[in-house]
Amino acid sequence: MAQNIPELYGSLVFNDKVMRSKLPKDMYKALKKTIESGTHLELDVANSVAVAMKEWATENGATHYTHWFQPMTNVTAEKHDSFISPTGDGQVIMDFSGKELVKGEPDASSFPSGGLRATCAARGYTVWDVTSPAFIREGAIGAVLCIPTVFCSYTGETLDKKAPLLRSMEAVSKEAMRIVKLFDPETEATKVTASVGPEQEYFLISKDSFDARKDLKFTGRTLFGAPAPKGQELEDQYFGAIKENVGSFMKDLNRELWKLGITATTQHNEVAPGQHEMAPIYMAANIAVDNNLLAMETLNKVAERHGLECLLHEKPFAGVNGSGKHNNWSLSTNTGINLLDPGKTPNKNRQFLLVLACIMKAVDRHSDLLRQSASDVGNDHRLGANEAPPAIISIYLGDQLGDVVNQIIEKGSAESCIKGEELNLGISTVPVVTKDATDRNRTSPFAFTGNKFEFRMVGSMDSIAMPNITLNAIVAEAFDEAANELEGSADFEKACDEYIAKTMREHQRIVFNGNGYSDEWVEEAAKRGLPNLKSMVDATEALVSDKSIALFSKYGIMDKVELESRAEILYDTYAKVINIEALTMIDMASKDILPSVMKYTTELAASINEVVSAGADASVQKETLDEITVYLKEAKTALTTLKADQAEAEKGCVKCTAEFYRDVIKADMAALRTPVDILETLVDSEYWPMPTYGELLFEA
Numbered sequence: 001m002a003q004n005i006p007e008l009y010g011s012l013v014f015n016d017k018v019m020r021s022k023l024p025k026d027m028y029k030a031l032k033k034t035i036e037s038g039t040h041l042e043l044d045v046a047n048s049v050a051v052a053m054k055e056w057a058t059e060n061g062a063t064h065y066t067h068w069f070q071p072m073t074n075v076t077a078e079k080h081d082s083f084i085s086p087t088g089d090g091q092v093i094m095d096f097s098g099k100e101l102v103k104g105e106p107d108a109s110s111f112p113s114g115g116l117r118a119t120c121a122a123r124g125y126t127v128w129d130v131t132s133p134a135f136i137r138e139g140a141i142g143a144v145l146c147i148p149t150v151f152c153s154y155t156g157e158t159l160d161k162k163a164p165l166l167r168s169m170e171a172v173s174k175e176a177m178r179i180v181k182l183f184d185p186e187t188e189a190t191k192v193t194a195s196v197g198p199e200q201e202y203f204l205i206s207k208d209s210f211d212a213r214k215d216l217k218f219t220g221r222t223l224f225g226a227p228a229p230k231g232q233e234l235e236d237q238y239f240g241a242i243k244e245n246v247g248s249f250m251k252d253l254n255r256e257l258w259k260l261g262i263t264a265t266t267q268h269n270e271v272a273p274g275q276h277e278m279a280p281i282y283m284a285a286n287i288a289v290d291n292n293l294l295a296m297e298t299l300n301k302v303a304e305r306h307g308l309e310c311l312l313h314e315k316p317f318a319g320v321n322g323s324g325k326h327n328n329w330s331l332s333t334n335t336g337i338n339l340l341d342p343g344k345t346p347n348k349n350r351q352f353l354l355v356l357a358c359i360m361k362a363v364d365r366h367s368d369l370l371r372q373s374a375s376d377v378g379n380d381h382r383l384g385a386n387e388a389p390p391a392i393i394s395i396y397l398g399d400q401l402g403d404v405v406n407q408i409i410e411k412g413s414a415e416s417c418i419k420g421e422e423l424n425l426g427i428s429t430v431p432v433v434t435k436d437a438t439d440r441n442r443t444s445p446f447a448f449t450g451n452k453f454e455f456r457m458v459g460s461m462d463s464i465a466m467p468n469i470t471l472n473a474i475v476a477e478a479f480d481e482a483a484n485e486l487e488g489s490a491d492f493e494k495a496c497d498e499y500i501a502k503t504m505r506e507h508q509r510i511v512f513n514g515n516g517y518s519d520e521w522v523e524e525a526a527k528r529g530l531p532n533l534k535s536m537v538d539a540t541e542a543l544v545s546d547k548s549i550a551l552f553s554k555y556g557i558m559d560k561v562e563l564e565s566r567a568e569i570l571y572d573t574y575a576k577v578i579n580i581e582a583l584t585m586i587d588m589a590s591k592d593i594l595p596s597v598m599k600y601t602t603e604l605a606a607s608i609n610e611v612v613s614a615g616a617d618a619s620v621q622k623e624t625l626d627e628i629t630v631y632l633k634e635a636k637t638a639l640t641t642l643k644a645d646q647a648e649a650e651k652g653c654v655k656c657t658a659e660f661y662r663d664v665i666k667a668d669m670a671a672l673r674t675p676v677d678i679l680e681t682l683v684d685s686e687y688w689p690m691p692t693y694g695e696l697l698f699e700a
């Protein structure tokens, strides 16, 4: 194995270097042209690439290949085929054709399709995504060549998250180029790429503790658990020294990610005990999505090797912070200009201000869609719970840029510019440094951070495909409208300034620079008319509104049928996930927790007799027994209710079922958890049937 990092990096990726060395020159050029400018790929090129890929993959130990795709779940799917091909004389050769590279045909009927399945055959196709590099995945199963693909039904409806993402990237590129050309008609730029850098939070706990908890195994989160005596209150975990076993995990993780061409760069401890973060260097959105899915998979795999379990769930533990994924997003031309870079004088940077105005408009108009794109079942526990942004979308611009925008809103133009202020600590041995133009705001869902927006609402377990599809689409629309208005204006500068001021004025309600966790903001946002969609079920509606259908259809990203099918999948998933949680609670309470508590009460009751017959005072034992009995009864009643409601949860319409889970089952679950968590604090720890929060959070 390669020892130095540059050599190690990308060693399992069919990257440019490999392509250049393995492909005939003309084939290499043709492939590059398709990747860079989207030209049609001819079959002879595909054949040539297939030969090169197979050669490279088999040299690296691969025996199988797979079309790797992203169905409408949060994980990837694959079906392996070997390269083996019989030669007729009892021998085999390793073979792989252009046809096999370009198209696969998995049975689509067992993937979520949200009603699309009823109208079309089970046949589905996976089609090679030339722009995302193929890679080799190593594991106990051997080495497998993974070819990133899009997944669609026989009739062409998309069944995955990749196809709409690629379409949204094309849409935003096309419309952003119109903006670029307003300012520089002779520009050499030919496309604009949405780039994304996702920061991934996760928990590590010991594998033994994980295995001893049914809730973690079946649902990824704890459904019961009294708080540990110590939580995150001392703030000693955030950026704290990394423990040796976690350090060795991170070291191993980095190597595995680097091999896959994932630029893991940042690593640190997060706020909660046992919580950490990993961030790669940003990439084109489609590659960032692939890489993030692979990174989540790799986190799980490497953890296992270290006797650990990685929890990617948004809220594994009550009472300590959950995990999110900060989706850093920006737009850059292929000539290297970041459209979100304000430069030193943003007040004079018309192009930046126009882009900013368009983003304000896009986010304000489609805040419901953006909120929807960041919703999954687990994230409902975080958003608006004072540990993550509220469920209300707003934009944070910071003081200086906020000031520029305010001046434009009030006067039509801005005098002030961003000041590169100095920070002088007055210690001769400590250098004077320049401050960033914006402070950090941890409470904003959508914060401007220098030359990109950080969409901070996304859940840790969720694919980042939908947030980026949404961002690209809503911004493409705003660019489109701005270009329509400004293209061919007689006095462009004047028209542009007016358009910027008007747009900022119309959408200023979306800007909020204060504390997003405060109750005042919830009130203020309501006054401003900003939506506050509290749960995933509420947010799903946004996907199928007329506004959403018009937006996604206009740019050919998803049509009405595809959107409706996605909404249906989301309602269904919501109900299924909560149902698994409810069944797990019922199982744990009936078979493990209540029996353990009863054993303890039996023991306690026997001890009372013994103590009394020894002539001593048994009042403490009696009091404890009485107290436990109160909560035991309460738990039993709650369990009975949960069981009864769960049995009646299926309502015959996916949305109604999801609403029932949200309103009734979740409340039943909370009612069962409360007495059980109190019992945990009363019962002798020897009797408690599973590891406690203290063990889970502090013993990894």
Ligand code: ADP
Binding pocket: 195, 196, 197, 198, 199, 266, 279, 280, 281, 282, 328, 329, 330, 331, 338, 451, 452
């Ligand atoms: P923070 O200080 O917010 O925790 P990190 O350094 O952990 O930031 O992560 C910031 C992420 O933003 C990284 O993935 C980084 O590559 C990414 N990023 C930086 N510039 C851009 C950009 N122009 N477009 C998209 N992502 C970017």
Ligand code: MG
Binding pocket: 199, 266, 277, 279
């Ligand atoms: Mg970070």
